[in-house]
Amino acid sequence: MLAAPAWAQDAQSEADEGRALFDEKCVVCHTNGGGDHIGPDLAGVLDRRPREWVARFILEPDRVIAGGDSVALELLKKYNGIEMPNAGLSAEDVEEIIDYLAGTPGAAAQAPPPRAREAQPPPEMLLAQASILYTFLAISVIIVAVFTFVALSTRGPAASVDIARAYQLRRVLFVIALILVASLLVATMPQSPYARAGTTADRVVYVAARQYEFVFSEEPIVTAEDIARSRRIASLELAPGELVEFRVTSLDVTHGFGIYGPERQLLAQTQAMPGYVNRLIVRPERTGPYLALCMEYCAGGHHLMSVPFTVESATPVASHRPTSSLTAN
Amino acid sequence: MHTTQSNTYPGTVGAAEAVAPAREVAAAETQSTIFLWMLTTVALFVILALLGIYMRLTQGGALVGLRSWFYPMMTLHGVGMAGLWFVGSMACACEALRKHVRASSAVAVFALAGTVVGVVLLLVSVFLGRFAAGWYFLYPLPLLGEWPAWSAATFLTSLTVLGATWLIWSLDVLRAVAERYSLSNALGWHYLRGETEPAVPPAVIIVTVSMIANVVALVSGVIVLVLFYFELLTGRPSDALLMKNLTFLFGHTLVNLAMYLALAVVYDALPVYAGRPWKANKIVAISWNSVLLIVLLAYFHHLYMDFVQPGALQYIGQVASYAASLPAAIVTIFGALLLVYHAPMRWSLPAVLFFLGLLGWAVGGIGAVIDSTIVANVRLHNTLWVPAHFHTYMLAGFAIIGGYFYHCGRQSAKADISEPIGRYQAVLLSWILAGAVGFLAMFYWAGAYSVPRRYSGYPIELAHGTTYALWAGIFASIFLLAAVLCLIDVMGSWRKQAPVRADDRLGAPSPIGAPAAARAEE
Numbered sequence A: 001m002l003a004a005p006a007w008a009q010d011a012q013s014e015a016d017e018g019r020a021l022f023d024e025k026c027v028v029c030h031t032n033g034g035g036d037h038i039g040p041d042l043a044g045v046l047d048r049r050p051r052e053w054v055a056r057f058i059l060e061p062d063r064v065i066a067g068g069d070s071v072a073l074e075l076l077k078k079y080n081g082i083e084m085p086n087a088g089l090s091a092e093d094v095e096e097i098i099d100y101l102a103g104t105p106g107a108a109a110q111a112p113p114p115r116a117r118e119a120q121p122p123p124e125m126l127l128a129q130a131s132i133l134y135t136f137l138a139i140s141v142i143i144v145a146v147f148t149f150v151a152l153s154t155r156g157p158a159a160s161v162d163i164a165r166a167y168q169l170r171r172v173l174f175v176i177a178l179i180l181v182a183s184l185l186v187a188t189m190p191q192s193p194y195a196r197a198g199t200t201a202d203r204v205v206y207v208a209a210r211q212y213e214f215v216f217s218e219e220p221i222v223t224a225e226d227i228a229r230s231r232r233i234a235s236l237e238l239a240p241g242e243l244v245e246f247r248v249t250s251l252d253v254t255h256g257f258g259i260y261g262p263e264r265q266l267l268a269q270t271q272a273m274p275g276y277v278n279r280l281i282v283r284p285e286r287t288g289p290y291l292a293l294c295m296e297y298c299a300g301g302h303h304l305m306s307v308p309f310t311v312e313s314a315t316p317v318a319s320h321r322p323t324s325s326l327t328a329n
Numbered sequence B: 001m002h003t004t005q006s007n008t009y010p011g012t013v014g015a016a017e018a019v020a021p022a023r024e025v026a027a028a029e030t031q032s033t034i035f036l037w038m039l040t041t042v043a044l045f046v047i048l049a050l051l052g053i054y055m056r057l058t059q060g061g062a063l064v065g066l067r068s069w070f071y072p073m074m075t076l077h078g079v080g081m082a083g084l085w086f087v088g089s090m091a092c093a094c095e096a097l098r099k100h101v102r103a104s105s106a107v108a109v110f111a112l113a114g115t116v117v118g119v120v121l122l123l124v125s126v127f128l129g130r131f132a133a134g135w136y137f138l139y140p141l142p143l144l145g146e147w148p149a150w151s152a153a154t155f156l157t158s159l160t161v162l163g164a165t166w167l168i169w170s171l172d173v174l175r176a177v178a179e180r181y182s183l184s185n186a187l188g189w190h191y192l193r194g195e196t197e198p199a200v201p202p203a204v205i206i207v208t209v210s211m212i213a214n215v216v217a218l219v220s221g222v223i224v225l226v227l228f229y230f231e232l233l234t235g236r237p238s239d240a241l242l243m244k245n246l247t248f249l250f251g252h253t254l255v256n257l258a259m260y261l262a263l264a265v266v267y268d269a270l271p272v273y274a275g276r277p278w279k280a281n282k283i284v285a286i287s288w289n290s291v292l293l294i295v296l297l298a299y300f301h302h303l304y305m306d307f308v309q310p311g312a313l314q315y316i317g318q319v320a321s322y323a324a325s326l327p328a329a330i331v332t333i334f335g336a337l338l339l340v341y342h343a344p345m346r347w348s349l350p351a352v353l354f355f356l357g358l359l360g361w362a363v364g365g366i367g368a369v370i371d372s373t374i375v376a377n378v379r380l381h382n383t384l385w386v387p388a389h390f391h392t393y394m395l396a397g398f399a400i401i402g403g404y405f406y407h408c409g410r411q412s413a414k415a416d417i418s419e420p421i422g423r424y425q426a427v428l429l430s431w432i433l434a435g436a437v438g439f440l441a442m443f444y445w446a447g448a449y450s451v452p453r454r455y456s457g458y459p460i461e462l463a464h465g466t467t468y469a470l471w472a473g474i475f476a477s478i479f480l481l482a483a484v485l486c487l488i489d490v491m492g493s494w495r496k497q498a499p500v501r502a503d504d505r506l507g508a509p510s511p512i513g514a515p516a517a518a519r520a521e522e
Helices: A006-026 A051-059 A061-066 A070-078 A091-102 A127-152 A163-191 A224-229 B028-059 B064-097 B105-128 B149-181 B202-234 B240-274 B282-303 B311-340 B349-371 B374-380 B385-412 B423-448 B464-492 B513-521
Strands: A203-210 A213-217 A244-250 A255-260 A266-272 A278-282 A288-293 A306-311
Touching: A006 A091, A051 A061, A051 A091, A061 A070, A127 B311, A127 B349, A127 B374, A127 B423, A163 B311, A163 B374, A203 A224, A203 A255, A203 A266, A213 A306, A244 A255, A244 A266, A255 A278, A266 A278, A266 B374, B028 B064, B028 B105, B028 B385, B028 B464, B064 B105, B064 B149, B064 B202, B064 B240, B064 B385, B105 B149, B149 B202, B202 B240, B202 B282, B240 B282, B240 B311, B240 B349, B240 B385, B282 B311, B311 B349, B311 B374, B349 B374, B349 B385, B349 B423, B385 B423, B385 B464, B423 B464
Parallel strands: A203 A244
Antiparallel strands: A203 A213, A244 A278, A255 A266, A255 A288, A288 A306
């Protein structure tokens, strides 16, 4: 196979560097062919705008907006007033990013078509969530009934209260409450989601969160520069029954990593904190589409911060290690 | 008067002894301060509630054109309501304590002025700088958002002004309490030793406990702010886990104390309407002293999902959160219900609001206890279940505050406090209740369905969250409309000059309550 000419290799090299820069600096808000995100999809941007304008806007968006550029202001309005920050790029960096954007095919052409996303009716509530809701409702009804009973007692003529009996009742209630509280503590605390010493997962997935995306990787990501260098998992697929350990951290502010199962309800979560790694150990049982959403407010694009993954039934894993959370109940 | 546990409970003696002593220490200017607090609280409550409605309608897809303001308004709504609840309760508690202790009126005015300055800075930060780091401004978000650095600095300055003001206010209240009772007596420790003198009103014990915890909370807040300033000046980052612990020790404790201060007000004023006293005894003292410890440990439940937090602290968080419910339910709620049970109750507007406030506190407390269970928190953390339960007891707290403002107004106007709730007020309250139950139900329902909190719009997988938000916005609008009409009535209570029968004056023994009291004494 013939080697590409030197000029072509240079161009390819620039585009690769541009892609790395794009992944590091731009992908949080933009895609290259994946559709609008927090900012616009940049595929074909050079067909829509002059190269010089694009270069200047990437280089110093704050000054372009402050200068009242009509296109920039229109974009600002269209994308919810979220102003593009000045990423501190050099003119050379900007050229490399533009070269990458000018190159074909865009990311979208290489990636499979995005999954059709349609609004669906509310799913049936999971047993865990329904138990919580109905326990709350039942106790609330009892509370309202007791308050109503006491309020209605004042309708008749005033009467004295046998204080000794009232105190006796209070003692009984206290003992009942104490037993109830102690039982609930004993019953629920052993089920806490924290990783136990000696637990070894079938698979470890590194999760780096940053405003406003989650990056899955086969290797730890400590800085934004690591994203381009690491073995990134573009499309995460897990096997049902597999014990998976998500090692979750953040590259900027605190985020949350909440796993929604095929029933579109929370199955497990942990926080993504800068400077710390939280180990979330889960065993997905149900196959289907999953979604991780940001569960800790992290600024303007918080509600857009999500990443899909799937649990496929092709290769179920027989594991005899201790089971952790993430059963859809 | 020597009292024992067995004969000091409701139904024994008239209300006079419980509320009347030392009224002459009241200074006239404090009376005007509570009036100013009422105007401030009412105005801010309406504005901030409107922001809440805007948020739910935006989430419901009704105000998409204004979506870019969602997070700044969320920040203003959150900081504003948490702060307002605290200062409103604090102002009412101080007014209730006026009968017993002499707090500095200069400090009271300073507290109001400092709060206004803090609020103005907050408004500048949010409206001009679009600051949007949320009410607990979780480190390091204020430094890394899309807002300009000056708006973050203004926000932090605003919190510094508010924190310093409230710290001075709290210390002055503690000073005044210690001067009158000594700190150990104000904490009811003499009751623990079996002594019954001096008689310390429960409101004093609660406020003392709250102020001590409040000083701890505010000092914690000051440390957070200092570390923020340190990073702004030197660029040296702080530890995110440490900052989060300090932030919630500050924030969680502050909002908890707001509720306790409101309860102090109920302890003070509900007996007047029940015609029975509500005195402190050993059980009340044990209860509120344990609260002092519990309230400072319960905040750990905010960090359950931070798995790197030492495990022991997570479990302490659940134990403390559960333990907090025991004195609340077994002493305060039980005591209040016993106070009302078969009492010669005068169901005027404040009495109804106090009673509903206690009910809301109990229901919201159940939602909170469920959420404080680690295994349940996995499914509920940062879903709409969280605003569901805290809105329940915040509304309860505001009901108590509103009731107390009305109570103070009638007292100031020397009006008849035994006047039962009128038909107009009853209709308004029904609408308030219907609106509140509706919009809270949408929160609980959506929270159980895992709809995240603090989303300006929902992903398509959770599109049903939009429907709940829209209905919540409609219910909240009904609530606010009725609440505004009711608040106009509350403010009007200060103007009315209805003649008052001598035996209906505050502190006078209830003619209806007396026979009941006598019977119970036997």
